[in-house]
Amino acid sequence: TELPFDLIKPLNARGSLKMTSVVLGDLELEQVSLTLNAANGRLRIHPITAGLYGGSYSGDVRIDVAESEPVLAFDEKVQGVDLAALARAMFEQENITGSLNGNFTLTGRGNELDKIQRSLAGSMSFELKDGTYEGVDVWYELRRARALLTEETPPEPTLPARTKFSSVTATGVVTGGVMRNDDFVADQPFMQLTGKGNVDIPNGTVDYNLRARVYKKPEALEGATQEEIDDFTKTVSPMKITGTLTSPKVRPDVEELLRQRVEEEIEEKLKDKLKDLFN
Numbered sequence: 001t002e003l004p005f006d007l008i009k010p011l012n013a014r015g016s017l018k019m020t021s022v023v024l025g026d027l028e029l030e031q032v033s034l035t036l037n038a039a040n041g042r043l044r045i046h047p048i049t050a051g052l053y054g055g056s057y058s059g060d061v062r063i064d065v066a067e068s069e070p071v072l073a074f075d076e077k078v079q080g081v082d083l084a085a086l087a088r089a090m091f092e093q094e095n096i097t098g099s100l101n102g103n104f105t106l107t108g109r110g111n112e113l114d115k116i117q118r119s120l121a122g123s124m125s126f127e128l129k130d131g132t133y134e135g136v137d138v139w140y141e142l143r144r145a146r147a148l149l150t151e152e153t154p155p156e157p158t159l160p161a162r163t164k165f166s167s168v169t170a171t172g173v174v175t176g177g178v179m180r181n182d183d184f185v186a187d188q189p190f191m192q193l194t195g196k197g198n199v200d201i202p203n204g205t206v207d208y209n210l211r212a213r214v215y216k217k218p219e220a221l222e223g224a225t226q227e228e229i230d231d232f233t234k235t236v237s238p239m240k241i242t243g244t245l246t247s248p249k250v251r252p253d254v255e256e257l258l259r260q261r262v263e264e265e266i267e268e269k270l271k272d273k274l275k276d277l278f279n
Helices: 083-091 113-118 138-150 226-233 254-278
Strands: 013-024 027-039 042-052 055-064 071-082 096-109 121-134 162-175 178-187 191-200 205-214 237-244 248-252
Touching (some): 096 113, 191 237
Antiparallel strands (some): 013 027, 055 071, 071 096, 121 162, 162 178, 205 237, 237 248
16 A cells, blocks of 8 residues: 655644544544644644544654655554454454553554555554453363373363453564564463564564463363363463464464473483482
């Protein structure tokens, strides 16, 4: 998409606008209020406030076309946004719910949207609260991977597949359109996922390595055997998230799980050897 920078370059304007509702792309905003200041090829829209799917949006947008290559800068914040409605509008996605808080401070350069995305730099942070992700049951996937390693019969899945979370948080630095996140934390009623990874904004893909730690709360682990609970609570289980932002694949890292199990067996044998030696 080529952006209308030629319209901005000669613009000389100052004013404010208030609108009951605005459709921007596929997004619907309500009670929009903004102040605009444009001169000498530089446009600033600040402050911007609006209602966004049950929550709020505030922003500061700057566009500089005075030089040969346009520069866009965004400093935006969303609070208490209905994630289900937002995902449906932006991605036609129907499998996620929750409440979204986020901060995005980004700068991009270029004449077209794709080039701007690939030059993005800055920082991002977000928090999801009290939501669900449909189509994947993380707890079942861990149990199934364990059954594979122990050569046991896999457990019966609980359908529909669903993962509930009380909160998901992440912050990251963006370089070349890719966010590097080293503090991912997702809390569930009986388990916590932590780890790090990348979000490729232009390509809309994710690549994460996570660790799942199950709390010692057997009452929350319906259907699990005592052996399963013991195995999961005494160690962390590696997981991976890969694929597209709209349809990521969440699965245990079976190769890493196998390596861990081999190391544990070797450690036990070494302990037995040492006991025999000292005896």
